[in-house]
Amino acid sequence: SSAPSPAVSPSPLCKPRRLYISFSDVGWENWIIAPQGYLANYCGGDCPFPLAAELNSTNHAVLQTMVHSLDPRGTPQPCCVPVRLSPISILYYDNSDNVVLRHYEDMVVDECGCR
């Protein structure tokens, strides 16, 4: 579930957006012990010209926004993508009723950027 539409209009710029993954919503609560869900988030928003410094962008992305502003149909805007992610751990039962603790990397979006 993503965030309910906030009263103020959301910033159009590229940044992490709230996305909560609930394992019970997908019927996995009988084998996942913990967590029952977690904040995964996602990246959304524009990478317009001129690219602001806080948009964590590469020189190439700056160049691409310039070209896009001159020739919108020819070259697309850079993409708003995760640039820093973190892992989560999941405790679950396997098919032999053993309890398993497993670490999964790159499961939470911490930071987004224009690329």
Place this chain on the structure above:
Amino acid sequence: AELSRQESSLLKSLGLSAKPSPKSAVPVPPVLWRMFQRRKTQPRPQEEPDSCRVEEFNVPGNIVRVFADQGRFLPEGQPRGRLCLRKLLFFNLSALEEGERLTMAQLELQFHHNSYQPPGPGQVLELRLYPASPRGPPQPGRRPLLERSFVRMHKSLLFELSAALKDGKVPGGDLALVLEISAGDGGSPRSPCAGSDALAATSLLAVTLGRRCRARRRR
């Protein structure tokens, strides 16, 4: 059909060949619960922690399992002498997925009660662990995988099996061992085996490196 196709591709990306359907909700071993809580509460460092390393044991790995022992007590055989207890330890390791590499294995012996008796003469016990052979109890003179003297003072004792098992190249199927506990030297003649009968449960904690982590480490 579309949903189940999506579900199976998500399960596959989580390293699972199918959705587990546990028969019974066994209690979560405290060691795993503590590790889970520690990761959940530790502040998110700027530098991403290596999720392909288990810091608690300082070994490479991203999957930690606790296997319950499914073996049974074996007759001590004659003459009983100083042998107090012989038990077949049987761990069903079929849950290990293809391509997982075992990086640590730790045997835990849990005793019924937490007794802090001063180590009297009868308390010193000797533990030997043999690979179980289909032909029954270990032949005399056979070299044990592990040999330790210990004083039964705590609720549980941990024994490292990693080195021993690496040679054994644990098959994906199962692991069978014979545990022998005998009275140590100097035990009191009256009750040489005092304390060995309090063995409540045995379990195997296994740390493995999943395929995805192994590929990443190679890169």
